[in-house]
Amino acid sequence: MKRILILLVMLSLVFSACAAEEFRILTTFYPMYILTLNVTENIEGVSVSNMAEQTVGCLHDYTLQTQDMVKIEQADALIVNGGGMEQFMERVLSARTDLPVINASDGIEMEQSIEDGLLNAHVWMDPVLAMTQVKNIADGLAAADPDHGDSYRQNAVAYCARLEALDSTLCDMLKPLEGVRIITFHEAFNYFAERYGMVVAGVIANEPGEEPSTRDIAETCDLVKELDIKTLFTEPQYPATAAQIIARETGASIYVLDPCVSGEESPAHYEAVQMENARILREAFEL
Numbered sequence: 387m388k389r390i391l392i393l394l395v396m397l398s399l400v401f402s403a404c405a406a407e408e409f410r411i412l413t414t415f416y417p418m419y420i421l422t423l424n425v426t427e428n429i430e431g432v433s434v435s436n437m438a439e440q441t442v443g444c445l446h447d448y449t450l451q452t453q454d455m456v457k458i459e460q461a462d463a464l465i466v467n468g469g470g471m472e473q474f475m476e477r478v479l480s481a482r483t484d485l486p487v488i489n490a491s492d493g494i495e496m497e498q499s500i501e502d503g504l505l506n507a508h509v510w511m512d513p514v515l516a517m518t519q520v521k522n523i524a525d526g527l528a529a530a531d532p533d534h535g536d537s538y539r540q541n542a543v544a545y546c547a548r549l550e551a552l553d554s555t556l557c558d559m560l561k562p563l564e565g566v567r568i569i570t571f572h573e574a575f576n577y578f579a580e581r582y583g584m585v586v587a588g589v590i591a592n593e594p595g596e597e598p599s600t601r602d603i604a605e606t607c608d609l610v611k612e613l614d615i616k617t618l619f620t621e622p623q624y625p626a627t628a629a630q631i632i633a634r635e636t637g638a639s640i641y642v643l644d645p646c647v648s649g650e651e652s653p654a655h656y657e658a659v660q661m662e663n664a665r666i667l668r669e670a671f672e673l
Contacts, residue, residue, distance in 0.1 A: 408433050409531045412461035414472050415445055416647050417510040418490060418523075422465055423653045424545040425524050429537045445471050450478065461485060463530040465523055469496050469507030488526030490519040499573055511645060512577040513553040513660065517546045545653075552657050556582060559664040562673055567613055569606065571621045571629065574645035578663070587613055590620075590628050598628040610636040617670045619643045641670045 411426065411434045413419040419436040426432050437454050438445060445467075458464070458478060466472045468491035479487060491509055499506040509515040524542035528535030564583030568575075572591045579586050588609045591598045598606075610618070610632060618638050620626040629640050643666060646659045 407431065409534065410435070410460055410462045411465065411527065412437060412457050412463070413465045414438060414467065414475065415448075416649065417656070418465050418467055418519075419651075420646070420649075420653065420656045421490065421510070421516065421520050421545075422523055423651075425520060425527065425538050425541050427541055427653055429534050429541070432531070432534060445474070448474055450474060458482060458485070463488060463527060465490060465526070467491055467507055467510070467519075469494075469505040469509070471507040486526070486530040488523060488530070490522050490526075492522050494518055497576065506573050506576055508574045508645065509577050510656075511575060512581040513549045513556065514581060515577060516656070517549050520545055520549070548657065552660060553581075556660060556664050559668060560584070563667060563671060566671065567615060568617065568619060569610065569615055570619045570643065571624055574621065574647075575619070575643060584667075587615065590618070590632065591624075597625070603628055603631055606632050607635045610638055617641055619670075621645055623648055639670070641666050643667070 409432045411422060411432065413422050413434065413436050415438040416436065419434065422434050426434050435457055437457055438448055455478070459482070463486045464479075465488045466475065468489040479485065491507065494509050494515055496505040496507060496509060498504070510519060520542050524538040527538045531538075560582040565585070566583075567585045567587040568579065569588045569590065570579075570586055572589050573586070576586050588606055590606050591602065606628075609615070615636075616638055618629045618632060618640050620629045620640060620642050622642055622644055626640060626642075632638065633640050643663050644659045646656055649655050649659065652658075
């Protein structure tokens with residue numbers, strides 16, 4: 387029995403040493419997680435974990451959980467989207483001044499949100515801007531973990547090539563929709579729409595994370611009728627109740643577009659989501 391206990395202690399020390407040598411990367415939420423998985427793919431000695439749960443939409447109203455605090459304490463680098471998306475992190479990070487924080491949106495000019503007067507930080511929805519985020523992530527990780535710097539940058543180049551191919555395909559698929567006006571659940575699709583020539587004429591929810599008010603619904607109904615809009619676009623992470631009311635009042639149809647804030651833990655999932663969004667848009671406009 388004594389020998390078994392000694393063996394268990396020795397194994398525990400070995401595993402602890404291995405864990406200590408691992409470079410642990412923490413991302414704030416799903417889009418950053420997927421981009422980072424691609425930057426770190428097949429690099430030994432590097433792990434990536436995500437903070438916000440998969441069921442979370444955008445982080446506007448996210449509340450830190452106990453397990454989040456543990457992950458932050460153990461992390462060697464933190465990757466944030468930036469643009470005010472992670473305001474809830476400011477107080478926590480003041481206690482970990484040694485933690486490298488990589489802002490994936492560094493250098494990206496963001497539009498102002500009409501929802502809350504802050505910046506619209508959903509830049510990952512434009513594949514071209516997502517490429518900038520990938521490069522920022524790779525450069526930030528290379529600075530924080532120079533031993534794997536070349537690997538991060540090589541992976542970033544390979545992933546950006548895939549995103550460039552994705553963008554080219556989406557341009558071809560959505561070219562017939564240039565100038566089309568759409569109404570979305572909230573402002574998650576503004577950058578996507580701008581990239582492919584569409585116009586977000588209005589949003590159903592003016593306050594992110596909250597159900598639209600009666601006034602919001604009435605104003606959207608008026609806008610749908612005024613612009614003769616035939617389709618509304620909701621998101622799978624939020625209830626479609628308000629859109630269903632608007633559809634009944636206006637005769638518009640409802641389709642679902644995914645802002646890629648939850649989903650499979652697969653490096654290719656972002657590309658799959660964007661292709662499906664393009665397919666749904668074509669279907670909605672009978673192309």
